[in-house]
Amino acid sequence: MKSVTKAYQPISWPMKGAGGDTGSWRTHRPVVDTQICTKCQLCWVYCPEAVIDRNEITIDYRYCKGCGVCATECPTGAISMEKEE
Amino acid sequence: MKAAQVIMDTGAHAAALAVKSARVDVVPGYPITPQTSIMEAVAAMVENGELNARFIPVEGEHSAMAAAVAASAAGARVFTATSANGLLYMHEVLHMASGGRLPVVMCNVNRGIFAPWTLWADHQDSFAQRDTGWIQYHCSSNQEVFNTILQAFRVAEQINIPIMVNFDGFAISHCLMPLTLPPQEDIDRFLPPHEPKWRLDPAHPSSFSNVTNAAEYAPFRQMLSDDIMASIPLVKQAAQEYKDITGMWDGDTIDTYLLEDAEVVAFAVNSMAAELRLSIDILREQGIKAGLLRPRLYLPFPAEDIINALPQNAQVMVLDRNYNFGHPGGILASELKSVLFGRRNDITVKNRVMGIGGIDLPRRFMAAEIRAMMDE
Ligand code: SF4
């Protein structure tokens, strides 16, 4: 008698998108006003999805989940949350 | 070659000796009667250096199973033990062990469930964990407890599914019986070191049980379900190879006694099934062709082996030490009927609940119950 098993374990490895397609959750999109932004990098510190580029302060919308933490933490009010279409 | 050693010991100590023989790495533990004697014995073995393992005293059973999950994910061979409400308190984390495909082995020393409080054996606790995705053995002697823990580690590690080894509080856990301890080199041959394909390792970062979307989640559940069924041949193989190496046999998925020509078949698990052999002898002396079928595996329920083993036109007397609330009888009877339905319409199933909360089940009482059931 033979046993067939895949013994498949729920494991993931650190890589971009390992948490899934979190951008699909977004109802509001953070938009950075580069005229106001001082590049203080606080939004980069706070973003729970690590989707803000530290130097450019650009956002990867494929994985940004739209939580708005960055907009709340931004000391200059440079980030506005705009409703998705 | 060293000979086996025969000692007198309790079921709880038999479990602890099996843990030592299995060379377990990590043992998280929290005391609860009647399981406490296992943890005390294992803790003493770790303390005096007989067992090279890490003992983790935790603050409750939920944490005990969480520590077991974490240690198993880190690649350790892990054992813990519990009873009754301790098992119920673990319930959520039991799912984490099975869904995470972690080969933890745990003894549950069967005890009735609060409320009201009781300390003594029935099978409500283990059967209430039916849908957690754990494989469950139920044992009827101290020796079987020892043998089954070793077989359980082997099967669990082959198929990455946790296994619960159940046996009755007090009747097994606290009573002395002769216990044969095979030479350690034989056990090492049967149970090689645990070498998981994956483990949590800071040198190779990975994460465990991340969030999944529906399309990812469903296949994990399907594979767990399939692999639980696929464990049956592994359980048989483990029992057979254990017998080849040690000469000891407790049955594989099922255990039978005088079953071949039986017209009346007693169907029960754990210590009452050992006593039932004596009830069968009484019934045979009275001219009744009686036999015993004891499912050693409760989960997966060994449907094919039961269907193949039951003699033609047998009356099966299911003696349940638990309640199937919302139905008139016990849980084993429901499980049995569901596998016989449409497959063995020649079989009659009758059911009684008995022995709840440790009420003694002597051989004459059970023989008389079976006789009375024949007239129903
Ligand atoms: S927190 Fe605001 S000001 Fe600071 S870098 Fe981010 S967007 Fe710019």
Ligand code: SF4
């Ligand atoms: S909305 Fe949330 S996820 Fe998106 S960039 Fe801001 S903090 Fe990060």
